[in-house]
Amino acid sequence: MKNDISIVLSGEAGQGIRTVELLMIKALKNSGYNVFSTAELMSRVRGGNNTTEIRVSNERIEAYVDKIDILIVLSKNAIFRIENRLTRDTIIIGQNNFIEEKYINGHYKIKDVAISSLAKEVGGLIYSNVITYGLLSGIFDINLNLIKESITRHFSTKGKEITDNNINAVIKGFKKGKELKLGIQVEKDEIIKNQVLLSGTESIGIGALAGGCNFITAYPMSPSTGVIQFLARHSEEFGVVIEQAEDEISAINMIQGAWYAGARAMTTTSGGGFALMEEGISNAAITEVPIVIHLAQRPGPSTGLPTRTEQGDLNLALYAGHGEFPRIIFAPGNFTDGIYLTQKAFNLADKFQVPVIILTDQFYIDSFQSIKSIDFTDFKVENFVTRTDKDYKRYKNTDDGISPRGIPMQGDGFVRFDSHEHDEDGFITEDPDIRTKMVDKRLKKLESYSKESIDAEIIGSKNYKTLIVGWGSTYGVIKEAIEKLNDNDLAFAYFKQVYPLPNNTKEILSKAKELIIIENNATSQFGQLIKRYTGMEFTNRILKYNGMPFSLEEIIEKLKGMQ
Amino acid sequence: MKNDISIVLSGEAGQGIRTVELLMIKALKNSGYNVFSTAELMSRVRGGNNTTEIRVSNERIEAYVDKIDILIVLSKNAIFRIENRLTRDTIIIGQNNFIEEKYINGHYKIKDVAISSLAKEVGGLIYSNVITYGLLSGIFDINLNLIKESITRHFSTKGKEITDNNINAVIKGFKKGKELKLGIQVEKDEIIKNQVLLSGTESIGIGALAGGCNFITAYPMSPSTGVIQFLARHSEEFGVVIEQAEDEISAINMIQGAWYAGARAMTTTSGGGFALMEEGISNAAITEVPIVIHLAQRPGPSTGLPTRTEQGDLNLALYAGHGEFPRIIFAPGNFTDGIYLTQKAFNLADKFQVPVIILTDQFYIDSFQSIKSIDFTDFKVENFVTRTDKDYKRYKNTDDGISPRGIPMQGDGFVRFDSHEHDEDGFITEDPDIRTKMVDKRLKKLESYSKESIDAEIIGSKNYKTLIVGWGSTYGVIKEAIEKLNDNDLAFAYFKQVYPLPNNTKEILSKAKELIIIENNATSQFGQLIKRYTGMEFTNRILKYNGMPFSLEEIIEKLKGMQ
Amino acid sequence: MTTIFDFDQIPETSWCPGCGNFAILKVLKEALGELNIDPKNLVISAGIGQAAKISQYINANCFNGLHGRALPVATGIKASNPDLIVVAEGGDGDMYGEGGNHFIHAIRRNIDIVNIVHNNMVYGLTLGQASPTSRKEFKTPLQLEGVSSEPFNPIAVAISLGASFVARAFSGDMKQMKEILKEAVKHKGYALVDIFHPCVSFNKINNFKWFKDNTYYLNENYDNTDKMEALKKAFETDKFPLGVIYTNGENKTFEENLITYKNDKRPLYKREVNLEKIEKLLASN
Amino acid sequence: MTTIFDFDQIPETSWCPGCGNFAILKVLKEALGELNIDPKNLVISAGIGQAAKISQYINANCFNGLHGRALPVATGIKASNPDLIVVAEGGDGDMYGEGGNHFIHAIRRNIDIVNIVHNNMVYGLTLGQASPTSRKEFKTPLQLEGVSSEPFNPIAVAISLGASFVARAFSGDMKQMKEILKEAVKHKGYALVDIFHPCVSFNKINNFKWFKDNTYYLNENYDNTDKMEALKKAFETDKFPLGVIYTNGENKTFEENLITYKNDKRPLYKREVNLEKIEKLLASN
Ligand SMILES: Cc1ncc(C[n+]2csc(CCOP(=O)(O)OP(=O)(O)O)c2C)c(N)n1
Ligand SMILES: Cc1ncc(C[n+]2csc(CCOP(=O)(O)OP(=O)(O)O)c2C)c(N)n1
Ligand code: SF4
Numbered sequence A, B: 001m002k003n004d005i006s007i008v009l010s011g012e013a014g015q016g017i018r019t020v021e022l023l024m025i026k027a028l029k030n031s032g033y034n035v036f037s038t039a040e041l042m043s044r045v046r047g048g049n050n051t052t053e054i055r056v057s058n059e060r061i062e063a064y065v066d067k068i069d070i071l072i073v074l075s076k077n078a079i080f081r082i083e084n085r086l087t088r089d090t091i092i093i094g095q096n097n098f099i100e101e102k103y104i105n106g107h108y109k110i111k112d113v114a115i116s117s118l119a120k121e122v123g124g125l126i127y128s129n130v131i132t133y134g135l136l137s138g139i140f141d142i143n144l145n146l147i148k149e150s151i152t153r154h155f156s157t158k159g160k161e162i163t164d165n166n167i168n169a170v171i172k173g174f175k176k177g178k179e180l181k182l183g184i185q186v187e188k189d190e191i192i193k194n195q196v197l198l199s200g201t202e203s204i205g206i207g208a209l210a211g212g213c214n215f216i217t218a219y220p221m222s223p224s225t226g227v228i229q230f231l232a233r234h235s236e237e238f239g240v241v242i243e244q245a246e247d248e249i250s251a252i253n254m255i256q257g258a259w260y261a262g263a264r265a266m267t268t269t270s271g272g273g274f275a276l277m278e279e280g281i282s283n284a285a286i287t288e289v290p291i292v293i294h295l296a297q298r299p300g301p302s303t304g305l306p307t308r309t310e311q312g313d314l315n316l317a318l319y320a321g322h323g324e325f326p327r328i329i330f331a332p333g334n335f336t337d338g339i340y341l342t343q344k345a346f347n348l349a350d351k352f353q354v355p356v357i358i359l360t361d362q363f364y365i366d367s368f369q370s371i372k373s374i375d376f377t378d379f380k381v382e383n384f385v386t387r388t389d390k391d392y393k394r395y396k397n398t399d400d401g402i403s404p405r406g407i408p409m410q411g412d413g414f415v416r417f418d419s420h421e422h423d424e425d426g427f428i429t430e431d432p433d434i435r436t437k438m439v440d441k442r443l444k445k446l447e448s449y450s451k452e453s454i455d456a457e458i459i460g461s462k463n464y465k466t467l468i469v470g471w472g473s474t475y476g477v478i479k480e481a482i483e484k485l486n487d488n489d490l491a492f493a494y495f496k497q498v499y500p501l502p503n504n505t506k507e508i509l510s511k512a513k514e515l516i517i518i519e520n521n522a523t524s525q526f527g528q529l530i531k532r533y534t535g536m537e538f539t540n541r542i543l544k545y546n547g548m549p550f551s552l553e554e555i556i557e558k559l560k561g562m563q
Numbered sequence C, D: 001m002t003t004i005f006d007f008d009q010i011p012e013t014s015w016c017p018g019c020g021n022f023a024i025l026k027v028l029k030e031a032l033g034e035l036n037i038d039p040k041n042l043v044i045s046a047g048i049g050q051a052a053k054i055s056q057y058i059n060a061n062c063f064n065g066l067h068g069r070a071l072p073v074a075t076g077i078k079a080s081n082p083d084l085i086v087v088a089e090g091g092d093g094d095m096y097g098e099g100g101n102h103f104i105h106a107i108r109r110n111i112d113i114v115n116i117v118h119n120n121m122v123y124g125l126t127l128g129q130a131s132p133t134s135r136k137e138f139k140t141p142l143q144l145e146g147v148s149s150e151p152f153n154p155i156a157v158a159i160s161l162g163a164s165f166v167a168r169a170f171s172g173d174m175k176q177m178k179e180i181l182k183e184a185v186k187h188k189g190y191a192l193v194d195i196f197h198p199c200v201s202f203n204k205i206n207n208f209k210w211f212k213d214n215t216y217y218l219n220e221n222y223d224n225t226d227k228m229e230a231l232k233k234a235f236e237t238d239k240f241p242l243g244v245i246y247t248n249g250e251n252k253t254f255e256e257n258l259i260t261y262k263n264d265k266r267p268l269y270k271r272e273v274n275l276e277k278i279e280k281l282l283a284s285n
């Protein structure tokens, strides 16, 4: 097997598959392999069937693939859901009693590895995890010391006995893996070792810290909760106030209080929770208090598929809240952008005093990839708070619509925020002319923002005839498909700022003869947005809304079919 | 003064101006005059300055006008806000000490009528109201018996003494009015007497009753509260369950329980409350429980201008709720349509099991007009509930996407509603293929609906070159403007169904050379919707967002300017 | 023991082995069965959470709606058809966190429903954050330093708001739980049953043994109609009392107060609209 | 008496002549003035309603936000800058109706704010519907048959949830109201002051006289640190007690529990971000 290998682990919720994934991708990366991993999980805590996919490649990869080169079976009933992803070349590894007859008798390459027995030899089934890690490490012939070190680190808080047992386990697995002699050949690259491995969740969390976030409150909701939990882990070091709200309405209002008093605050939620925040978002708009919201999408409506993925809430974010007001929406497609855009979100919220929404989804959040390390000294935490003077006017009418924002106790003025229509001082007014001016002032901020607007990125041929449009988490799969197709007529326009539409939108779209949109939803919400603003229509739409991300094969096949 | 007279009453909140308005328009209508009235009120209970406008005409009128022919001043500081609406011909009536020097010394026709003194003669300032009613009746020389009867009816529960005093008051006012000899000449029409006079609120309430509404719950919010209060007044007679909810979230969920159990339920709210309901709307979409929501718009964002008008929440309604699902949105522009569409909303919600939203606004809700009486036997309360059998499948996949809806205790099956993605039986599933089928099934309902979709109405020239597009409450003013302009190239397309776009949208729009949109908001939300679906662009936009409705003069002037 | 509320084919639950929810499911079905309730007359209105999934495993009518919103849905159901027996069910996060405002106001209404709260002192489905009933210092992936808020006291709050039936059970004692649930169903008016149960996956502190050690039965002499005594009990935390802590007889219910049913007891779905009356109403305007 | 909290030009209020809100406004300004509070250190976080408009009439910092949401906003403010004195203020509908869930959970957090509720037993701004505290049988344009729900008992609920300062005042007695407000501001931790006041426009039943006749002062010997005694008082409705009904000393506040302030007392706005640390954090991944 060469250069682009996909390993899938399949077992039950609660078996710790994600721990194996995490250990393994770290080991792979630290050995110089390009890695990418992603999980699909059922909405349950124990049982059922979950899988995780680890891709190992000689090239940069950021997409999910259908094909399974190596399948590790960790429980009964772990194959049927992914049966159609198996090929004649798939190597199925697992203990015989986990692999149903029909597969054993099928055209598959079965390797019987009695993980349970090995685990029991070490001390119990609980070691199956680490045996599996060892097994995979052996298959990839990873430096055994590196593996042992990782185990020592992982179990550092658990005491010597447990660590020793796990080292024992990992070695057992490792030997077994080497014995299998699968003949894996993937080119390594020293540079990868210097990269950093992280999850989508971490990209948002780190971006937030880099943006100066020092206050987060949220009501738990998959797949968004990881962000507050990440910040909680670093709250002491970075002085972040962490509070679980009683509901999402509390969260969206609490962060307004926080910004008002001088914090840089955010909340994190998913569609249902975001829906509950809409009145609050509208309130932020008229009081002109900055807010940053991370919206991690999952398939709706309502409870929908709580642990699966979709890009179905773009419209929700676009039109959230009653009344008319500007907002900024980012949709990072890779983790470098995730960090960068989240960081920027705080500066922009502070500067323009508008809601800034970071739109991700379960696929983005729960994936891992390695990125080049980032020079954070390039970042600036830009603070736009002004000292107030005695005559401070909170809603001063300015050319760019941005009124200087003061905070209490900094300066000589009073800071008066108001949710009614108000005059420049922040007092209630019903004067029709002031009303018109204030609406204009607020809307003007979007024009002012256009100077800082982030262009869509063109990937692929510069002389494209066909342009594929995508946004957010489909970045990786479209990019890889384009690379694989290597077609001089083809390019991909990656929108990481989805609203306002980037300044170059019309230009790049009108250069194309044919426009294809790819979205992980049923109604092509971004396509409709583009039509609404540019009048331009897509010739083809590739849409998927079954709860799963696009696979590389799927995109390649569909694109081929269109040419 | 002839044929089209506008009277404005101006005074403080709490003075009972609306009572005068109500009594007077009834008297006028019962005398055979065309009437229309509308109020603009401050967000306060006492004091400030409120005005109400009564138009009396020989023709059907449904619009607000700027010009004031007769101004009745009922308190101090009651003129400056409307100063720019006065002309040399305006007759200002009021007691001298309420009319500031500068007006007395201006070019106005002042009639000093000491309403307070007259009231005191009767028994106290409290009678100022009825004096004013009498005064206006005298000016229009309304049959005195009719006036007296109306007083007797109005005060029927207050005892003889109070009634007598008020009759006394009304006569005093009446005489004074006649004495003024204003020489009013408006043609009457016997037919008007048979018409019914009602408010926008009442049109929604009556439509709801006619739709079989037997359950309403709401959290009070101006300008929507009148609807639940109207139904409360008729709850005993019509068996309507009335409940004030603890918040809007409760209301939107409660009506789902109600429909589930076999009621025909609705809620009524304004923008902020509606925003809080969005998660619930999404829940209705996936559980496929019917819901009807009355959304009475007022200017946002957030608290905004609580007692004023705007068409700023179309987007809110269009995109409410997370995930992707169909909905139907009506926006009546006159009260006949208000009754008709609200009635239909219940049948459609029941049939298609989708959220149906009735979009009005403060101007619509708080206006009065008279309409032809309605033959309710034309209406059908269509009940689409099916008896369940043993194998009842709540989410049965059908050609039109509509699964028969059962209710508990009617039939042999169980009725299982579920907010997760589910199979046909209503059980949680994570199967990607079932997911896709269920999304398609739900979206299909919108296509099925298109057979019943309500076309936009063309008013004016059939051979138009310029088409004005409007929706909802701007109907009256655009219609009257068109009539006044009497231009063979001009027509008005009145959209009372705003979503889905009516089937004739493209056809009627493409017939025009020039497209003008008129909206009572800042960003032309309906124009954007049309562009999103048809790609068609408006050449001109007439937008207003200062909290006030369009005036007839304003529309005429703007339209003239465009030609 | 199978009951009429069991499915022919036992559905696969998504609960963890050892979870207290299994006992609650079993006992609830038995209690309803023993009360001879016709499943067709029963609706479970559930929220979202591990607890709320119980509605998926009972062979009856159900409305499995939004997180936190089981009570308004239940209220709408009961008010539209008072002949139905309505159970509003969910977890401690569901009912006291997201749904806290409905909890307060449903009690005030005294709607005749049974409100069952599976109280495991943790958010199970979202993998282990604190719930309103989590005890102080309880550590979670979100509350790394431990919970600092005062735990929500549903018993005391319900009594303070005038609830007419307030009970607490423990999933570890199926017999007593069944008795309590039966009484709750029989009670006319709002009935709260807060059920302690261990979450084996995310609450390692308040586990089976902890609940066993930290609860006791109200004794026979305890007068559960004395409000102040009941409140005293409600505040006990060294050991939490189990049983019907308070009941104050039967007050007029929400449905009984509705004018809609004053002269006509038929549920709404049996009624017809009188269009003529509407015509008259409009004409009289 | 003018205070530092008065505007140079007295703003026109939008309240009705005779409304209890005037007394509350006056007394609050005086109380704050007498406590020598610098208006620059004070924030009024208010909801929406006639009561909440008070924030428009006090010359200090304010956040006049959404109906029902004054408490979360206040929590965000106080947690970000504990040096501020934060008052969360609104009406009975605002705080106990729309904002009910925040009321519960703000108390549990014990955030050091003063929560002032203008309790006129009616929705004033929306023209007279019932509020959660409306008494039974109170008739309104929405409740034509009269209210049937049990009135919300903020005092009992707050005590049940562990509030450390729970008081009730009456706008008709400015002297006592001022004392209570001063104590509330001085109290460390969450302090509830529910103020009865007449709404002359929409509550013709619970008018000035009614409040006068239906309230009494807690006597000197009353021990307001005894929780059960306090609860007994909370349930009295023949005459409602006025005064500090319960206070249980001072517990650790929400802000004090935050790890953010453990080693660094500076409010958030004074802190700088250390980007190098973030670089290390990422590199360590
Ligand atoms: C509006 C909304 N917010 C958050 C969630 C995510 N969520 C699902 S269940 C749950 C809490 C679960 O805790 P609990 O109610 O105690 O039930 P348990 O799982 O412990 O039985 C949460 C926060 C949601 N579904 N909807
Ligand atoms: C989300 C939302 N729902 C409803 C309203 C309308 N509203 C404004 S004030 C108010 C209630 C007023 O009553 P209360 O809080 O008791 O204050 P009061 O006017 O009596 O002082 C309501 C329902 C609103 N502003 N926002
Ligand atoms: S997570 Fe906890 S509550 Fe949920 S099923 Fe597992 S043990 Fe039970």
Ligand code: SF4
Pocket (backbone or CB within 6 Å): B045, B046, D014, D015, D016, D018, D019, D020, D021, D050, D051, D120, D124, D125, D198, D199, D200, D201, D202
């Ligand atoms: S409506 Fe009532 S509460 Fe509001 S200002 Fe008037 S009297 Fe006061």
Ligand SMILES: [Mg+2]
Pocket (backbone or CB within 6 Å): C091, C092, C093, C118, C119, C120, C121, C122, C123, C124, C131
């Ligand atoms: Mg729980």
Ligand SMILES: [Mg+2]
Pocket (backbone or CB within 6 Å): D091, D092, D093, D118, D119, D120, D121, D122, D123, D124, D131
């Ligand atoms: Mg009130």
